[in-house]
Amino acid sequence: MPSEEDPAEAESPSPPLGKKIRILVVDDEQDLIDYLQILLTRQGYEVVGVTDPSKVVQTLKDDEFHLVILDMMMPELSGSEVLERIRKFDRDIAVIVSTAYPNVESAIHSLKHQASDYVRKPFEAEDFLATVHAALAEKGLTVDPEVRLHQAIGEVVRAARKARTSP
Numbered sequence: 001m002p003s004e005e006d007p008a009e010a011e012s013p014s015p016p017l018g019k020k021i022r023i024l025v026v027d028d029e030q031d032l033i034d035y036l037q038i039l040l041t042r043q044g045y046e047v048v049g050v051t052d053p054s055k056v057v058q059t060l061k062d063d064e065f066h067l068v069i070l071d072m073m074m075p076e077l078s079g080s081e082v083l084e085r086i087r088k089f090d091r092d093i094a095v096i097v098s099t100a101y102p103n104v105e106s107a108i109h110s111l112k113h114q115a116s117d118y119v120r121k122p123f124e125a126e127d128f129l130a131t132v133h134a135a136l137a138e139k140g141l142t143v144d145p146e147v148r149l150h151q152a153i154g155e156v157v158r159a160a161r162k163a164r165t166s167p
Contacts, residue, residue, distance in 0.1 A: 020046040021141050022064060023132070026056050026082065027071040027098075032121075036069065039125055040132065053077040057085050065093065066141055067116075067132065072099035072106050080106060083113045094135040098123070 023045050025036045033049030040047045050059055053074045072079035079097060097110045100121040110118050116135035136142060
């Protein structure tokens with residue numbers, strides 16, 4: 001379970017230009033999904049929760065997501081099995097593995113399947129948000145308005161340079 005920090009107190013950046021960054025939270029505990037939906041929505045993300053790990057790949061097929069937050073200990077399918085299925089479907093999507101029972105075996109498995117990070121529950125909201133921001137930044141995604149502005153300026157400059165050099 002997360003720490004007692006109120007997610008409402010976390011500072012909320014502006015949402016990204018265009019469309020929102022979409023996050024899929026996979027956990028068999030609905031309370032944790034609800035908490036993360038509040039915490040991450042207030043940060044400008046669009047969040048969908050799934051309690052049934054067998055529905056993860058279909059959910060990823062049905063909608064575009066940029067990040068999956070995946071619990072390791074779930075009934076029926078383990079987080080390791082779900083991570084393998086995710087990677088068979090999408091090798092690029094960012095995945096943060098979370099577990100209340102960290103161990104070397106699951107950490108190694110997560111790394112072998114390109115998990116962006118491996119976090120222990122309970123976690124502090126601020127630390128968890130930093131992990132989410134870092135995982136998304138690795139993929140070039142951010143909700144920080146200043147970073148988005150720099151990205152937009154860079155795209156305009158690159159397009160202008162390309163237009164000048166085109167015959």
